[in-house]
Amino acid sequence: MRRSKLWIMTSSPQQTGRGRKAALYVTVGVIAVGAVFLAGVKVIGAWTGTPFPSADPAATARRLDAQTQEVYDALALPGAALNPQWPGGGTEANIYDCHPRGLAHFVDNLADTQPREPGTAVISTEWALAGVTRPQALDALRRAKQALVGKGWTVTSHDEAVEDVTLRLAPPRDGDGVGHRVVVSLYPNGNLSVAAISECVRYPAGTRVTQEGAPYDLPDPVAPAQLRGR
Missing domain, CATH: 3.30.2030 (TBP-like)
Known part of the structure; x- marks a missing residue:
């Protein structure tokens, strides 16, 4: 019984590696989406130009x-x-x-x-x-x-x-x-x-x-x- 509990609570190296890869993929995906968003904002800004400041x-x-x-x-x-x-x-x-x-x-x-x-x-x-x-x-x-x-x-x-x-x-x-x-x-x-x-x-x-x-x-x-x- 002790060995069984120990086996259940301990992750294998293979499982740990998969978890790290999944986290890495998520991080890379978030960075990629953010980069695309920022690039889109820059393109729109370049297309429309810098707004003129408002003043009386x-x-x-x-x-x-x-x-x-x-x-x-x-x-x-x-x-x-x-x-x-x-x-x-x-x-x-x-x-x-x-x-x-x-x-x-x-x-x-x-x-x-x-x-x-x-x-x-x-x-x-x-x-x-x-x-x-x-x-x-x-x-x-x-x-x-x-x-x-x-x-x-x-x-x-x-x-x-x-x-x-x-x-x-x-x-x-x-x-x-x-x-x-x-x-x-x-x-x-x-x-x-x-x-x-x-x-x-x-x-x-x-x-x-x-x-x-x-x-x-x-x-x-x-x-x-x-x-x-x-």
Whole structure:
């Protein structure tokens, strides 16, 4: 009887091996199914493209304006004057630089005139200082770069070529996840422009738009407040 009980409670090496193989097959099957699922998700994502971030155009414009104010403060050029004739359009919404994403639209985007993505726009704001000399601009851009990097900004390029001086930066992303870029450029005529541009954003339903579909009623620039009497 003791031997019989012992024999019943003890698994043979052959039975143990079969159990391990079964467990291995189950594990491999689960991994395979997961891999197929993830591959499907990646294929669908590549086909449809990365969704455009959603943002209110007016709120985005105010954020961009605040960023140009930060740049003005960091440049530390109190003697410069705002150029009222600067051809930059102040705050604008551009609907022609946002195109459908993903492989589903690959052929369409190869056309000379790319289709635009409805309900999206690039928001930008721009102004310029007048009467800035090249030495002043070089010093100012270096000061601004150091100050803004200390606040978490990222320098994407800094060009001090013979004629043009340009500093490109990326401010930290806010909670809405919208990427912005800021470009500071000195022109030979002494104009130092500061432009802040958002990536393509999808504006909410109900946003007031022009006949072409561009958001309007965007707030006027406030920056640089020191030169606008605000």
